[in-house]
Amino acid sequence: MPFVRLSKIADVRFIALGLQKGVHGYHIGILQCRPDSEERSFVHLAFHYRLLEEPPSNGFLYFQPAISDRRARIAASMCRRVTRANAKGIPYGFSFYADSIDPESGVFRASTSNIGLTCATFVLAVFSSVAIEILDSTTWPRRDEDTIWQENILKLLCEHAGPEHAVLASKQIGDCRFKPQEVVGGAVANSHPAPYHAVEPIRDEIERLFY
Numbered sequence: 001m002p003f004v005r006l007s008k009i010a011d012v013r014f015i016a017l018g019l020q021k022g023v024h025g026y027h028i029g030i031l032q033c034r035p036d037s038e039e040r041s042f043v044h045l046a047f048h049y050r051l052l053e054e055p056p057s058n059g060f061l062y063f064q065p066a067i068s069d070r071r072a073r074i075a076a077s078m079c080r081r082v083t084r085a086n087a088k089g090i091p092y093g094f095s096f097y098a099d100s101i102d103p104e105s106g107v108f109r110a111s112t113s114n115i116g117l118t119c120a121t122f123v124l125a126v127f128s129s130v131a132i133e134i135l136d137s138t139t140w141p142r143r144d145e146d147t148i149w150q151e152n153i154l155k156l157l158c159e160h161a162g163p164e165h166a167v168l169a170s171k172q173i174g175d176c177r178f179k180p181q182e183v184v185g186g187a188v189a190n191s192h193p194a195p196y197h198a199v200e201p202i203r204d205e206i207e208r209l210f211y
Helices: 069-085 119-128 144-161 163-170 180-188 196-208
Strands: 015-022 025-033 040-047 050-054 061-063
Touching: 015 069, 015 180, 025 069, 025 119, 025 180, 040 069, 040 119, 061 180, 069 119, 119 180, 144 163, 180 196
Parallel strands: none
Antiparallel strands: 015 025, 015 061, 025 040, 040 050
């Protein structure tokens, strides 16, 4: 297998990515461990303004990013900073901007175009804020299936975020989507940023773990 699957939460030294398959597709988050203790927590963007830090769950599969221990420590530290800096949560949106998170403060940089993140782009943004570009976004395809997924999620967003935010999100329908299992595939790839052609077979292998 071209990647490492962590079978035990206790195996995580600094940082790992957790992946789960649910009703609306796959969901991803960051499992981080404090270097000075055995304390671990799972940080994920559950939905609109629902940035959660919870005890790690055995309902996820955990994957070790192919990065050095030094960079893993830095990424884990940033994850904790982002959680503290965005105590009120992070909004939800379909488009991705690599500079979504301020590298100094950890605050989400909202703008008229950068209206929010998905669970997958939240992970990408955390790593990007410490100069770890997991994916080569310029190589990603625009797929009809992704537009359908965005339209379905938009219906939920209308219920939970209100009409004003939903209108902004609707303008991002059709933008490039990075699936959670592709973020994991890129993270475990041998080099970064990982292009789509390198991630695709790893993504397929990861998906087979959930069959």
